[in-house]
Amino acid sequence: MSTTKTGVDAKALARKRFEGVWEVIRAELLAHFEAQGMPIEAREWYKRNLDYNTPGGKLNRGMSVVDSVQILRGRSLTDDEYLKAAILGWCIELLQAFFLVSDDIMDQSVTRRGQPCWYKLDSVGNIAINDAFMLEAAIYHLLKSHFRQESYYVNLLELFHEMSHLTEMGQLVDLITAPEDAVDLSKFSLDKHHFIVIYKTAYYSFYLPVALAMYMTHIPTTYTLGSTSTDPYKLALDILLPLGEYFQIQDDFLDYSGTPEQIGKIGTDIIDNKCSWCINAALAIATPAQRQVLDENYGQKDAAKEARVKALYEEIGLPAKYKAYEEAAYQRIMGMIQQIPEVEVKPTYANEPAVLQRQVFKVFLDKIYKRTK
Structure with a gap:
């Protein structure tokens, strides 16, 4: 068996194990619903909402917590630590589902993950607004059920609330x-793009998984690294926000340059008036x-106007500009990791505090660097 095949198999097994925990979580949430005396049709609706909107994506955010721990x-x-x-x-995947269901309504999107958006389904419509709230509420039920006795419980609550608030700020600006x-x-600029990306994507997609793992492993808010007193959470934030920005800029570029076979979708940023890195650059x-052409x-x-924009991107050398950005971003982030x-x-073990490791950040960067999908 080749190394590549082994790596694929290991990734598939890791995903399967992670998805197995979703079965446990869903059963717990539905049992809570039943304990509240919710009628059968409401329980069935909630189950459908949970399953339609939460699993099914790449699950990178959620699985990153396990990997980081x-x-x-x-x-x-x-087994208990894994759970x-x-x-x-x-x-985090429930938070993502809450954001996506809401975002699709605001953007009047038609499809999500290769299927109709939740609000587009027959009989759902604006009920999806309440369904989005219920996906978010499930987060706090699970935190209370499984972490209330932990010393870091309040840290988890504050972190989820803060990440939600910051993401919503980014969504507003977008x-x-x-x-x-x-x-x-005239409303666009690279500075505006930077703000939107940091607030709308980087905080909850990159910092949140690592910060959760740090709290779970009892990393204190201040300790000595080398010869200086350091806030490891600030150190993680300083690395992960630029890393998240790099990821989103990469995503923006692939939307323009990637084929549907590569990225699994047809790029629509140009026709949808997205404030992407490409147009701002x-x-x-x-x-x-x-x-004037833009x-x-x-x-x-x-389609003809979209093609004209793409031709102009080529004319001004956008691929070369992106390549230069990517190399500079990689070197800058690696330099920060090496600090x-x-x-x-x-x-x-148990409540013994862990120490921040470079590998946590290298894993993120290695997954992203020069990706083509």
């Missing part, structure tokens, strides 16, 4: 900057004539 512990996890880490991971039906490129260097063609539901003092990895 294992790296920080320096050993394989016990707790996976529950925290599924809480919505008022780039409404699909009112194109105004183009606007930053466009001549007046090129700017003003006349960007954000239009017209974490290397320490001998020793297995830690």
